[in-house]
Amino acid sequence: MTxxxxxxxxxxxxxxxxxxxxxxxxxxxxxKVGVCDLTRGEMGTRGTEADRTEETRAxxxxxxxxxxxxxxxxxxxxxxxxxxxxxxxxxxxxxxxxLVLAHHTQDLHPDHAACGQLARExxxxxxxxxxxxxxxxxxxxxxxxxxxxxxxxxxxxxxxxDISSVWEQKCEAIxxxxxxxxxxxxxxxxxxxxxxxxxxxxxxxxxxxxxxKIGRSHGEPLLLQGPLAIGNPLDIxxxx
Ligand SMILES: [Zn+2]
Numbered sequence: 696m697t698x699x700x701x702x703x704x705x706x707x708x709x710x711x712x713x714x715x716x717x718x719x720x721x722x723x724x725x726x727k728v729g730v731c732d733l734t735r736g737e738m739g740t741r742g743t744e745a746d747r748t749e750e751t752r753a754x755x756x757x758x759x760x761x762x763x764x765x766x767x768x769x770x771x772x773x774x775x776x777x778x779x780x781x782x783x784x785x786x787x788x789x790x791x792x793x794l795v796l797a798h799h800t801q802d803l804h805p806d807h808a809a810c811g812q813l814a815r816e817x818x819x820x821x822x823x824x825x826x827x828x829x830x831x832x833x834x835x836x837x838x839x840x841x842x843x844x845x846x847x848x849x850x851x852x853x854x855x856x857d858i859s860s861v862w863e864q865k866c867e868a869i870x871x872x873x874x875x876x877x878x879x880x881x882x883x884x885x886x887x888x889x890x891x892x893x894x895x896x897x898x899x900x901x902x903x904x905x906x907x908k909i910g911r912s913h914g915e916p917l918l919l920q921g922p923l924a925i926g927n928p929l930d931i932x933x934x935x
Pocket of ligand 1: 705706709804807
C-alpha cells in the first residue's frame with residue numbers, strides 16, 4: 696500500500712509516546728500513515744511479547760494507521776548493518792512515502808539512536824535504481840523528506856507540531872500499552888528507571904513544554920534533516 700507518511704520506531708509504543716499527536720493530525724487531515732517498528736520490544740522490563748503484540752494492535756486502531764509492520768530486529772541490539780538497511784530500504788520502496796519520521800541519531804537508548812542512523816542510510820539507499828532492481832520487489836523510491844522525532848534526549852527543534860486538538864486521543868493510544876504503564880511489583884512504582892515520572896506524566900510535561908514554546912497547549916518537536924526550500928517567506932504566516 697502506498698503511504699503519505701511512514702514512522703520508523705525502535706520499539707512498539709515509541710511512535711505513540713513520541714509522535715502520537717503528529718500521527719493523529721496527519722491521519723485526521725486524510726493522510727495514509729504507517730508505522731514500522733524495528734523490534735517487538737521483547738527485552739522490555741515489563742510485560743510479555745504477547746502483551747505488547749495485543750497492545751500494539753489496539754494502539755494501531757486508536758491512531759487510525761493504514762499500515763503497521765515490524766522488521767523483527769533483535770531488541771537491545773538494533774544496528775545499521777548491511778542487512779537491516781536493505782530491509783528498511785525495501786519497506787520505503789514498498790510503501791513509497793513522501794515523508795519519513797524516525798528517532799534522532801543521538802539518544803540515550805542505543806536502539807533509538809541506531810534507528811535514526813538506520814533510517815538515514817535506508818532513506819538514501821531506497822532511491823538507488825540498480826540496488827532496487829537487484830533486490831527485486833518495488834522500484835526505487837526515496838522519500839522527499841526525512842525528519843527526526845525526540846525520545847530520551849532533547850534537541851532544539853526546527854518544527855513543533857501543534858497537537859492540542861488531539862492530546863486526549865494521543866493519551867488513549869499510549870494507554871493501550873497497559874503492561875508498560877502499570878507497576879509489576881512492590882519495587883516497581885510504574886516510574887521510568889531514568890526519569891522518575893510515569894510515562895503519561897512525562898509525555899504531558901514534554902507536550903506542555905513544547906506547546907508553550909509555540910503558544911499552544913500541547914506540542915511535539917521535530918528536527919528537519921536539512922534546510923527547507925520555500926518560494927515566499929509569507930507562506931509561513933498564511934499569506935494567500
Ligand atoms: Zn524505545
